[in-house]
Structures are given as structure tokens and as C-alpha cells.
Amino acid sequence: MSLEVINGHLYDYPKYYDLVFGSDWKAEFDFVQDCCKKFVKKPVKRIFEPACGTGRLMYKLADAGFEVAGNDLNPKAVEFCNKRLEKRGHAPTAEVGDMSDFTVKKKFDAAFNMINSFRHLTTEKQAVGHLKCVAEAIKQGGIFILGLHLNPADVGDDYEAEEEWSARRGHLQVNTRLWSMEYHPKTRTELIGFTYDVYTPSKQFRIEDTTTFRCYTRKHMQQLIKKVPEWELVETYDFHYDIDDPIVVDDDTEDVVYILRKK
Structure with missing residues (x-):
């Protein structure tokens, strides 16, 4: 579904x-x-x-x-x-x-x-x-x-990273995924994508967002x-x-x- x-x-x-x-x-x-x-x-x-x-x-x-x-x-x-x-x-x-x-x-x-x-x-x-x-x-x-x-010192333009995990409290569960969408070495910035898959007893939905991180x-x-x-x-x-x-x-x-x- x-x-x-x-x-x-x-x-x-x-x-x-x-x-x-x-x-x-x-x-x-x-x-x-x-x-x-x-x-x-x-x-x-x-x-x-x-x-x-x-x-x-x-x-x-x-x-x-x-x-x-x-x-x-x-x-x-x-x-x-x-x-x-x-x-x-x-x-x-x-x-x-x-x-x-x-x-x-x-x-x-x-x-x-x-x-x-x-x-x-x-x-x-x-x-x-x-x-x-x-x-x-x-x-x-x-x-x-x-x-x-x-970031490792030798990271290049093709840098990729991804994490997934789940958390649960009572009848609420959230499955999370975050991944590197774009990495810009000159500005030392990385565009990160996020999704929350939210499950409750009455509804299920996904929240999508992006954020920019500075790289070090x-x-x-x-x-x-x-x-x-x-x-x-x-x-x-x-x-x-x-x-x-x-x-x-x-x-x-x-x-x-x-x-x-x-x-």
C-alpha cells in the first residue's frame, strides 16, 4: 500500500x-x-x-x-x-x-x-x-x-551516504531514511534527503523533506x-x-x- x-x-x-x-x-x-x-x-x-x-x-x-x-x-x-x-x-x-x-x-x-x-x-x-x-x-x-x-579527508564529488532506522513508542512507529542527495566540495555543503514513514493505528503517511548541512x-x-x-x-x-x-x-x-x- x-x-x-x-x-x-x-x-x-x-x-x-x-x-x-x-x-x-x-x-x-x-x-x-x-x-x-x-x-x-x-x-x-x-x-x-x-x-x-x-x-x-x-x-x-x-x-x-x-x-x-x-x-x-x-x-x-x-x-x-x-x-x-x-x-x-x-x-x-x-x-x-x-x-x-x-x-x-x-x-x-x-x-x-x-x-x-x-x-x-x-x-x-x-x-x-x-x-x-x-x-x-x-x-x-x-x-x-x-x-x-x-567527512573523510579524501571524499570526492561522488560522495554518498545513507542511513535507515526505525523507532517505536506505544502504537506509534516511524521508519526513517536519510541520504546524501548532492555534495558540493567548493562550498562544503551537502543536500540531505529525509523521509519519515509514520504508522499509527488509524493512519499511515510519509513526510518528505530536505536540509543542507555544512561539511567538515x-x-x-x-x-x-x-x-x-x-x-x-x-x-x-x-x-x-x-x-x-x-x-x-x-x-x-x-x-x-x-x-x-x-x-
Whole structure:
């Protein structure tokens, strides 16, 4: 049976987005806390998430006793995040805002941006702005946990990538596919296609969307971090999120979590 197709922004469907990207939260949740304990000398009480989306980790950290806040460009995601925080007895601290151009009223002890949200910033100016804004929002000695996929150094015009996975919660199931549609080495941008196949007891449909990511190699990230001297790189990990097993990033490494500390 063919699915009804809806052409829309995935981020406008926070319930489905949260299921797809929020089911596997525990390893990241533990890792954020482990990093705070290992790399910040003072107790971490306040944590910020730029590009927080549905706040899949924010509300878990709030439940654990942290003061949390975040921002995101999508109003529907922010509303979803705040309603969930309020439902669990927390302040609705997510705001609509640009992760490359924001300020905070009171500085935080740590920040995190775990999987590729950073890559939505498609220019070097925006990327630098992001690192500078986060640095300004963090106390001296605080950390920023930044996770993203890198491209191998020898990637060419024929670069292709594809992922598929499923997530289920109760009677709701979403099958997700994402793939590289176009890669432009000169601009370091990649057009990504997304589909959500959504199955509920009463209906089935597909949401189709595209988004553009900026591409980074190991060298690109090294150069970017140097442009924002407020940060020092203290450690690197992969997406296994094992605090006792840091990695050495080479030209073939693809999944990296950078631990940056505010000087």
C-alpha cells in the first residue's frame, strides 16, 4: 500500500522527530554528566543547549536536578520542549533563537550540541558565530560538548551516504531514511534527503523533506576551533559515549564529540 506523501519540514512535526531522535537518549544523558564531572572543576548546576529542538535531553537533565535552558529556530519544537518541561514541573526555559547569534542573561556551567545540529550552520561566519556565542554564554572553566559527523579527508564529488532506522513508542512507529542527495566540495555543503514513514493505528503517511548541512573534515574542525581562542580542545570521543575511552581523530574518523573548555 502506497503512503500519502506530505512535503513539509521535519522539525514542524516534533512528536515524530522526538521519537526518531529521542529514543536512544540514555548514553548521551550519562555522557553529558560524566563530561561535567571529569572536565569541569566546579560543580555543574546550569546547562544550556543551543539548537535544542524538542529538548530530548534537556528535560531528562532537568529531572536530574540541573537548571536547563536552550534555544531553537523552530517555534513548534520550542513549544513542544516547553510543554514537556512544564508537564514535569520545570520552568519553560526554551526560547526561539538563532544558535549562531544569541545572548544569555546569566552564564551557564556547560553546554551541549550532540549530533549534527551544528552542521545546519552552512557558512564559516555562522559556525564561528556559534562558537563565540556559546563561549560568551559559558563561565570560565566550563565546557561545550559538540558532536558531529566528519567527512573523510579524501571524499570526492561522488560522495554518498545513507542511513535507515526505525523507532517505536506505544502504537506509534516511524521508519526513517536519510541520504546524501548532492555534495558540493567548493562550498562544503551537502543536500540531505529525509523521509519519515509514520504508522499509527488509524493512519499511515510519509513526510518528505530536505536540509543542507555544512561539511567538515578533521582539518576543517581544527582550523575552526583555532578561530575562536576562547576555547581549548581538551578531549575527543566517538558516538559510543564512553568517558573512559577517548579517541584520536585522524583523516578517516567520521563520528566525533569535541570537548571544548572555556579559557
